[in-house]
Amino acid sequence: MSSSSAAPGRGEKAEAVAAKPPMREALVAAAFQLFLERGYEQTTVDDIVALAGVGRRSFFRYFPSKEDVVFPDHERCLADMTAFLGASGEEHEPVQRVCDAARLVLRMYAENPTFSVQRYRLTKQVPGLRAYELSVVWRYERALAEYLRRRFAGRRDGTLRADVIAAAVVAAHNNALRSWLRSDGQGDATAAVDHALGYAQSSFGVAPAPRSADEAADDQAEDVVVVVSRRGAPLWRVVQEIETTLGRD
């Protein structure tokens, strides 16, 4: 859209691509101040622009809707994710790769814990914001699913596997993320997400890459021997046998 190679002209710091418009930040700050003290629905766009000291029309220049001001950084994060997946070659295990992509979202949340927690409380109690968040999450999920569809092209049930795995990865990520947000950003979000994503990966028969020394040691200590007769038996049948054998943790 924006060619924007033309510098802003004031001889500014070369923040090149994303020259930060101070107005955007000012609008976000004003909006959250009012949202927190009066609530989201009790705050009109006119209130926000009045506090920020700008014109009403300017608000909609920076945010296509009132909801967008609550999620100011998701657009960039989504672009990062698609770039990350787009630049991935064949050398990575696909499920591992989408898990790493999901970690980009966690990183964004963790960059600003207090802001993330405030936003979480808002979205939890405002139905309109919850609906908006769903559409954002849906776009992340679609990005992951599209990547997996490309990687699974030709495989039997490729698109089905892609959609299901993407949904499972997103659900696992969000489960850990939300429990971290519920605890006011205390605790180790990264470890929780790693654990959740590990469960998702293992459900689809992918070995999670060891992310800590302890887990690596676990890998070393294992000793598994499996004997399977009759090639072609469906996987679920085998897994069922194993679970009963192992005592179904």
Add this chain to the structure above:
Amino acid sequence: MSSSSAAPGRGEKAEAVAAKPPMREALVAAAFQLFLERGYEQTTVDDIVALAGVGRRSFFRYFPSKEDVVFPDHERCLADMTAFLGASGEEHEPVQRVCDAARLVLRMYAENPTFSVQRYRLTKQVPGLRAYELSVVWRYERALAEYLRRRFAGRRDGTLRADVIAAAVVAAHNNALRSWLRSDGQGDATAAVDHALGYAQSSFGVAPAPRSADEAADDQAEDVVVVVSRRGAPLWRVVQEIETTLGRD
């Protein structure tokens, strides 16, 4: 279905949905007629009520928002699903149960194929409707997840497993449903959904109940022997071994 279709008005008032007001149907019909010939966003609520010959205020008595008129039966279906899950005891396998609950949604779509296909085309091209559909799907997913959380209470990672499995089941169901809708309602939707849900179930180590004579025969024909040493090895490690042994279809 169910409930007294003969009782007119008087008597019970707790049941708002039981008696079928013809006005509701008339509004849905008028709305879809206009949506199909002019598009959703080009149609105002005033247009709809003018065509239906009723007052504007009556529209919002029956539908809390303009989007709701596009999904007139989801509220009932969601109630059916929660009732179905709420009435379930301990005797059913949990994952199997949520898959059966998901089939309730398919049944609703299959009851009225042409309507479902028209609605699918609308929601595909109107962003606002897509967002609304997401919030509907989210409520189904939450219903499934809440049920699984109850069943998994006490298990390690119970809520995580519940959320991930619910998301996977919904994704599998929607994958099959959408491909059926994309084909204008041709083909066997039930078989496609059964297959998709079977994949989701098998991913979590649950044997899909045989739904056709062929599959039952498959089950009979199998002969699986598994020997596992060292109790306590993580499932993914075992599955990995099996996949390499079987030659990873």
Add this chain to the structure above:
DNA sequence: CCCGCGGACAGCACTGAGTACCCTGCGAGC
């Protein structure tokens, strides 16, 4: 028969989000 009651509906007025159009001021380049 009349009256009161309650529910369904119409009509109106209002808020607030989002959009289209036009205005202004300002810096860059001719």
Add this chain to the structure above:
DNA sequence: GCTCGCAGGGTACTCAGTGCTGTCCGCGGG
């Protein structure tokens, strides 16, 4: 000087959604 481009301000409009008032029913009881 001049104009062009452009970020921002301001005005007026559309339309979804809500609140309120009034009206027309069918119901019961005096």
